[in-house]
Amino acid sequence: MTSVELSGKVALVTGASRGIGYGVAEALIARGDRVCITGRNEEALKEAVEKLGADRVIGVAGKAHDEAHQAVAVERTMAAFGRVDFLVNNAGTNPVFGPIADLDLDVARKVFETNVVSALGFAQKTWHAWQKDNGGAIVNIASVAGVSASPFIGAYGISKAAMINLTLQLAHEYAPKVRVNAIAPAVVKTQFAKALYEGREEEASAAYPLGRLGVPSDIGGAAAFLTSSQSDWITGQTLVVDGGIFLNAGVG
Secondary structure (H helix, E strand, C coil): CCCCCCCCEEEEEEECCCHHHHHHHHHHHHHCCCEEEECCHEEEEEEHHHCCCCEEEEEEECCCCHHHCCCHHHHHHHHHHHCCCEEEECCCCCCCCCCCCCCCCHHHEEEEEEEEHHHHHHHHHHHHHHHHHHCCEEEECCCCCCCCCCCEEEHHHHHHHHHHHHHHHCCCCCCCCCEEEEEEEEEEECCCCCHCCCHHHHHHHHHCCCCEECCCCHHHHHHHHHHHHHHHCCCCEEECCCCCCHHCCCCC
């Protein structure tokens, strides 16, 4: 890691002690960015910082929906690196599995607080701290559950649909200084999504035209692209990264 020339750019990636967030941080570090990662578990965050490279990465522990944590994460990024060019909103939760007809509304509120409101909070704070005057890019990690019906994970799907619309609103409001896009992954092999494939990975993979489930680096590569100069004329878009699973939705 230390042999990679610094890009001069800095990213804040939420929910990045493992899984997709870690994969995104890894991709950004590999191209030379410095990164602040956040997560709820302080020990897991420390381990992630050590693995990613403590000379290039800092960690700020806290709950994504906590406004004080959001402020501290942005402040510490600015203090450590002097800027925050990129925000990747990855922190999310899905604490319930079942039909929304019986969904506890307090659980629904928790899902929206973590998956949507926290993303807006981080976007507001990075905007005022750096991006408003200096530009940059935001990537929201949504889900294919947000662009189609999602049986048994409906609350999660609704929140991700809201995140996609949040992407559109921010892209319109933050232009031309800041580009805002989303990524909608299908099932990625992480602890978070384990219940969707554990014990039946071969069966689950068979539904994908590309023959496998996603891995965090698949999303990391997409996030690196959407925060690079190669995507300078792209904003307000949702990039579906799904191994071709939607190809199976046609007639016949």
